[in-house]
Amino acid sequence: xEALGFNMSAxxxxxxxxxxxxxxxxxANYHNLTQYFRLxxxxxxxxxxxxxxPLPLSTATIADKATEKLVAExxxxxxxxxxxxxxxxxxxxxxxxxxxxxxLTLGTLHERDTHELLERCHxxxxxxxxxxxxxxxNVEELYHSVLVxxxxxxxxxxxxxxxxxxxxxxxxxxxxxxxxxLEDFHSFCQTLPAPTSEIMTRIxxxxxxxxxxxxxxxxxxxxxxxxQRARLFPTIGRLYPEGNNALARADDVDSVIxxxxxxAEYKSFFDKAGVSSGAGANGAEEASSSLEDEFFxxxxxxxxxxxxxxxxxxxxxxxxxxxxxxxxxxxxxxECIAQDAKDRVNDYISVF
Amino acid sequence: MGYLFPTLLVSSTSLATVVGxxxxxxxxxxxxxxxxxxxxxxxxxxxxxxVGLCVGLSVMGAAWGIFVTGASILGGGVRAPxxxxxxxxxxxxxxxxxxxxVIMAIIFSSKINGDVDNLYTTGNYYTGFAxxxxxxxxxxxxxxxxxxxxxxxxxxxxxxxADPQLFVKILIIEIFGSILGLFGLIVGLLxxxxxxxxx
Numbered sequence: 001x002e003a004l005g006f007n008m009s010a011x012x013x014x015x016x017x018x019x020x021x022x023x024x025x026x027x028a029n030y031h032n033l034t035q036y037f038r039l040x041x042x043x044x045x046x047x048x049x050x051x052x053x054p055l056p057l058s059t060a061t062i063a064d065k066a067t068e069k070l071v072a073e074x075x076x077x078x079x080x081x082x083x084x085x086x087x088x089x090x091x092x093x094x095x096x097x098x099x100x101x102x103x104l105t106l107g108t109l110h111e112r113d114t115h116e117l118l119e120r121c122h123x124x125x126x127x128x129x130x131x132x133x134x135x136x137x138n139v140e141e142l143y144h145s146v147l148v149x150x151x152x153x154x155x156x157x158x159x160x161x162x163x164x165x166x167x168x169x170x171x172x173x174x175x176x177x178x179x180x181x182l183e184d185f186h187s188f189c190q191t192l193p194a195p196t197s198e199i200m201t202r203i204x205x206x207x208x209x210x211x212x213x214x215x216x217x218x219x220x221x222x223x224x225x226x227x228q229r230a231r232l233f234p235t236i237g238r239l240y241p242e243g244n245n246a247l248a249r250a251d252d253v254d255s256v257i258x259x260x261x262x263x264a265e266y267k268s269f270f271d272k273a274g275v276s277s278g279a280g281a282n283g284a285e286e287a288s289s290s291l292e293d294e295f296f297x298x299x300x301x302x303x304x305x306x307x308x309x310x311x312x313x314x315x316x317x318x319x320x321x322x323x324x325x326x327x328x329x330x331x332x333x334x335e336c337i338a339q340d341a342k343d344r345v346n347d348y349i350s351v352f
Numbered sequence: 353m354g355y356l357f358p359t360l361l362v363s364s365t366s367l368a369t370v371v372g373x374x375x376x377x378x379x380x381x382x383x384x385x386x387x388x389x390x391x392x393x394x395x396x397x398x399x400x401x402x403v404g405l406c407v408g409l410s411v412m413g414a415a416w417g418i419f420v421t422g423a424s425i426l427g428g429g430v431r432a433p434x435x436x437x438x439x440x441x442x443x444x445x446x447x448x449x450x451x452x453x454v455i456m457a458i459i460f461s462s463k464i465n466g467d468v469d470n471l472y473t474t475g476n477y478y479t480g481f482a483x484x485x486x487x488x489x490x491x492x493x494x495x496x497x498x499x500x501x502x503x504x505x506x507x508x509x510x511x512x513x514a515d516p517q518l519f520v521k522i523l524i525i526e527i528f529g530s531i532l533g534l535f536g537l538i539v540g541l542l543x544x545x546x547x548x549x550x551x
Contacts, residue, residue, distance in 0.1 A: 003420070003503045003506075004416070004420075004499065004503075007419065007420045007423040007424060007506060008419070008423075011420065011423025011424050011426075011427060011506065012423050012424075012426050012427040013427060014424070014427055014510075015423070015424045015425070015426060015427015015428040015429070015430065015509070015510060015513070016427045016428075016430045016431070017427075018427070018428065018510050018513065018514065019427070019428060019430050019431025019432060019513060020431065021514075022431060022432070022513065022514050023431065310506070310507055310510065
């Protein structure tokens, strides 16, 4: 039934976003890029977007310019969107806002230069009162002076108990903000009609599970108590509730693997990444980075699948995520070429 | 959109119940009489409502299909301008549905004249009901046909924008959809061919 009325408000934008998606780089493009970076990029949708940049090109410039393109496309769609797509797209930006808030508070804590920090913020998550974040010294102040005006304010409620801003507390704030954000986004998606809610549930469930697993694995050997850890787990996803409970009690990687045992996909990530407690400290670090890669691959796969259904909003979310992955890939390839690490250049995650 | 249908259903049922009970309890229960209604309402009214529904529903289906397809062609055409001419064929398929409706309405209305001595004859009843139900059949067929062609056409446009090879394949599905309206047209023709002019 969704097909009857969807095109009234969002048909044009869906067509546009699918056009943007068609311009994402393919496997063949990436392959050529690894050989001749700049020459090949000009034959793709990026065109000569680096033409006016002074030589020599730095990796940061390439990443900035590519992100700029993503932002331009996003804001074109956002300005043309009507409700409920407009709210849906705003929700996409909240994730970047959270990252920016955390980046700024962390930077302030380590007494970095404010302007430099503001430049490094993701442009999708920019909000008006952002520069004021740099003066906050405790959580209370952070909330009352800056965040109360932003859409993130409701997410902050759970973090107000933490007092000082130190590395651990900021990390806790980041994760509980993200938890509230995912839950809120999820409940918003449930109010949308069928194909959107189904696909977004699938994507957000994976996002939540990924965060739960990451929090658990990264918390081993830190001073984060199990009780605190359990509070950071999003209450959505395929691991919720019994998987989350098992993870909350987990002491080592083996018990994590046991907790995800009943979900075949997640189990295969651990198998492929070769994570086990037997590996030494060095091996574990390498394994967790390849686990992260497996997560990214699955994320890309899920986002690709959302393009298989028409008349739904998930394509807008997926496009942003896929484009972001493409920017990461470009940066990776550029970095590898710049550092002459030709053997690792193929470790990008191809989208199409 | 989601609450509209249940709301309408509930309010119309309760209204009908209230009116029915009112008639029943005030001793006028017999005035709710389907047979009398069918016998006393003018065959002209039936025939003209049929013609109106025929063309109205057909145009609605065509319009619905065109806007669903059109929005997608516009969107897809932003990044792939080559789809715009090819996909006009989807719009034409939708337009054809409205033409079916117009043709049938013309055929139906040729049976209606205003010069009749005794309206309430068996032949006139038959003509009135045949035009009403024939018109409704054509209208509903064309409405659903237009919607189905429109949605397939929108998919065809986006698929063509992504991969030109897919266009012909989806067009075949679209053609099957557009034939559905023809079924209504045939049945409408058969029903109305038996109906004599009002006499």
